[in-house]
Amino acid sequence: MTIEGSIVRELVALLLPSNPIANVVDLFQEELLSRLQTSEISMLPQCLVPDERSRWDPNDRILAIDFGGTRLKFAIISLPQIVIEFNDAFELTYNVVDSTFFNEIIYKICSKLAANGYIKSKNETSEVTKFFVSVTFSFPLNSKGQVVAMGKGFVMTHALEALTVKEVIQSSFQRIISENIEEFFCAVKVCDVINDSIAVSLAGKFVCEHDSISLIVGTGTNACFEVPYGYLPPFKKDPLRETLPPNYIKETLNFKHVLVNSEIGFIGKDVITLQPFDIHGQISYEMPLECITSGKWLPLTLKNILLQYNLIPQDFPKEFDGELVCQLTESSINSWFNDQHYPLICQIARLLIKRAAFYIAAILQAIDIITGCKNYNFIHVGYVGSFLQHSTFYQEQIKYYSDIDIELQFLNHSNLLGAAIATYLNKSDKRL
Numbered sequence: 001m002t003i004e005g006s007i008v009r010e011l012v013a014l015l016l017p018s019n020p021i022a023n024v025v026d027l028f029q030e031e032l033l034s035r036l037q038t039s040e041i042s043m044l045p046q047c048l049v050p051d052e053r054s055r056w057d058p059n060d061r062i063l064a065i066d067f068g069g070t071r072l073k074f075a076i077i078s079l080p081q082i083v084i085e086f087n088d089a090f091e092l093t094y095n096v097v098d099s100t101f102f103n104e105i106i107y108k109i110c111s112k113l114a115a116n117g118y119i120k121s122k123n124e125t126s127e128v129t130k131f132f133v134s135v136t137f138s139f140p141l142n143s144k145g146q147v148v149a150m151g152k153g154f155v156m157t158h159a160l161e162a163l164t165v166k167e168v169i170q171s172s173f174q175r176i177i178s179e180n181i182e183e184f185f186c187a188v189k190v191c192d193v194i195n196d197s198i199a200v201s202l203a204g205k206f207v208c209e210h211d212s213i214s215l216i217v218g219t220g221t222n223a224c225f226e227v228p229y230g231y232l233p234p235f236k237k238d239p240l241r242e243t244l245p246p247n248y249i250k251e252t253l254n255f256k257h258v259l260v261n262s263e264i265g266f267i268g269k270d271v272i273t274l275q276p277f278d279i280h281g282q283i284s285y286e287m288p289l290e291c292i293t294s295g296k297w298l299p300l301t302l303k304n305i306l307l308q309y310n311l312i313p314q315d316f317p318k319e320f321d322g323e324l325v326c327q328l329t330e331s332s333i334n335s336w337f338n339d340q341h342y343p344l345i346c347q348i349a350r351l352l353i354k355r356a357a358f359y360i361a362a363i364l365q366a367i368d369i370i371t372g373c374k375n376y377n378f379i380h381v382g383y384v385g386s387f388l389q390h391s392t393f394y395q396e397q398i399k400y401y402s403d404i405d406i407e408l409q410f411l412n413h414s415n416l417l418g419a420a421i422a423t424y425l426n427k428s429d430k431r432l
């Protein structure tokens, strides 16, 4: 056997699961249920599953804002058609998160809306333009809606600590509008601040024809799904109950479903066998599923393997990211690697994606069982994340490994759409 052949054989044995997928699905299902009952940091219910489109009033417009990282996106969305009438984005250059940070963002958004005719000046109209504002905020918030940590290059200041994101954004709007009322003749009510996995889930529920599980495979791996309210332990029921209007009586609630942000990255401690090249610090043990499936960690594992077998030099100059892994799985143009090793390197990248796809197929089937196998013969998955979106091989392998049909649907603009949908669903409780 060639050296290449024996490396592949060794890696196949180390990487490809020997357990049949049905066993892994069972184990994942048990772990999901146990975390739902006991974990204080994952599987947290976020909101009731929406079921009433009838409340929607087509005359209302929503301004949706997506705070996801260094690029801020916003859109004017009309419902119930869920149409983006206008959208724009800009880079955030200021990274200290204080009131100036928010004021600058809000000023920029208002200016762009004014330049495009969505906000009128006092000269142009006698009627104040009203907006409901919804926000997707992809940084950790506590149950009160206060920022816990920022990360992604942002520096949080004490000014933020006692306030909720909703209060901070509302007061920025008030300040910017009152300082520029001639120019921005409008009134704004900040309604909902949700996180990105809930946004994806809400977008999935309204954009996809069938009920869906939502999945994120980008930098990280996450999913969101629904369970009956009655399944929740008291310590998860009570905080959610406090966020609901008083007309939700206990008996009605037990028939409702809730969206659970399931943080599936944590799953797999006793199921996934991590190899030394999978270890990127303690986080790998804490989040095994994320470690082997996400665009952040999988490329680093590939790098470790290539270094271990001396297929690249220690000082290899190219950064290992999701894009590179996807190119390797497709064996597209080789601009970085030794020609002789290239086919082997591509094969190793494919093995890593195959392992990732096996476990993603297993977790989706486990979630499908928990949520009641709604579609019987197939699972509909609304997903986001560049790592999965740009890898046809990853998508194909997920389908290949699943025992039942998996339909993957990319949800474009889901952070903006989901935020708008959250506000629409709660709108009967809000006044501008």
Ligand SMILES: Nc1ncnc2c1ncn2[C@@H]1O[C@H](COP(=O)(O)OP(=O)(O)OP(=O)(O)O)[C@@H](O)[C@H]1O
Pocket: 068, 069, 196, 216, 217, 218, 219, 220, 221, 294, 295, 296, 321, 322, 323, 324, 326, 384, 385, 386, 387, 388, 390, 391
């Ligand atoms: N063209 C591409 N092909 C494959 N992977 C890509 C591509 N572009 C980016 N990625 C990978 O996708 C990941 C980023 O995903 P995404 O663009 O969804 O960002 P994100 O919002 O930061 O992710 P998350 O929602 O998990 O925080 C990175 O790991 C990156 O390496």
